[in-house]
Amino acid sequence: MDQQPPAGQEPQPVGGPVGCYRHPDREAGVRCTRCDRPICPDCMVSASVGFQCPDCVRQGSGTGHHPAATTPRTLAGGTVAADPRLVTKILLGINVAVFVLVLAKGTALVDDLVLLGRANFYYGGPPEGIAEGQWYRLVTSMFLHQEVWHIAFNMLGLWWLGGPLEAVLGRVRYLALYLLSGLAGGALTYWLAAENQPSLGASGAIFGLLGATVVLMRRLRYDMRPVFTLLAINLVITFNPWGGIAWQAHVGGLVAGALIGFGMVHAPRERRNLVQFATCAAVLVAVVAIVIARSAALT
Structure with missing residues (x-):
């Protein structure tokens, strides 16, 4: 208390x-x-x-x-909740639950849920991926992790960034920010990465939270040096020379999160709901357009 x-x-x-x-x-x-x-x-x-x-x-x-x-x-017009971290806890729980299922089921489950443009998993079998109509992979891959360090890093970021954002935005707006940032990261990965390159993890959504945090701290006139330092460190890790990281997901999530965050906290009070809805809708339309265009190019 x-x-x-x-x-x-x-x-x-x-x-x-x-x-x-x-x-x-x-x-x-x-x-x-x-x-x-x-x-x-x-x-x-x-x-x-x-x-x-x-x-x-x-x-x-x-x-x-x-x-x-x-x-x-809240600052963004959401209802003040008794537990300002409820959605963050639920998202964290879903990620951990999927990770436990992956440990139990193995690579077969990963193949079914991972972000994939178009590839053959099994010799002689039909191609699978988003280009084949499996759009659900854009969502399932956001909650999918294979390595302990990967889920640990992402869940720490979710807890540190998500709680304060949920308190400021409210549950519905915060959930929209998280999901749309993850979808934007997945869409950019689908667009720019090799069609047979699998990708997984909540990094796109986490970078979306980071982008929204930058906007929020600027809105509240906080000292920007700590968050800029955190952003710089994450970008260095994203573009490290050793590879192995889907930088497209990080960039897509960061840009989407910053745009949505700006619409959330800078919307004029008299048209707040309209501006916030329009911002989220614009990001979703961009995601759908990228996926449709990329799928048409692959099929």
Whole structure:
């Protein structure tokens, strides 16, 4: 349970940025428009003007205002949830469950789920892949891992980046960001990689979260140096000279995540849902167009 300071008081930092009044170890992005206390992204509730803290929202809910005006909302307009990491936990659980199935079933399951353009897995058998109509591989490959280091690295990234984003965006918007980033990474891989080159992993979706994190931190006017350092390290790993990494998935996910993140957190309040939906729809249309064009070229 979070410890809160007495009413009317807020933590006084010895130096540097002001900490959130509910989470003193977290840097505050803004101040509550009602009580002026500093609040971090997890505590930011969208109000008619600016953002309010959870305490002021609860106090305002009993004033007789219309329910829609007092419903706690996140920075992106999502509903504030009791567990801000629920979707992140579910996604993490699905990835781990599929990994356990792969350990139990072996390469046969990998062949059925991996991202593949067009190839023959079995001598004399028919070709398989997305070009043969197996579009489901764009989704299943996002949750597929074979190596312990691979799933461990991706799940750490999911936990570190996903939790704060889910709290800020809300569950539905966060899930859309994750899935569309993964699909975009898979589509770019399908387009640019060799048709018989298998690809798997949640890296495209994780890079999408990273791209959205960059946009969000810029929106909140945080110090950008840590996230730029993390981005640079990941890009160096992506384009390392030893190969073995589907850089297309990383780039596709990063670009899609940044675009969706921008649409989510910069959408004007009066047209927020429309702009957010249109941004997600545009990314999805681009994914479908790439897949159709590539499939036509391979068949």
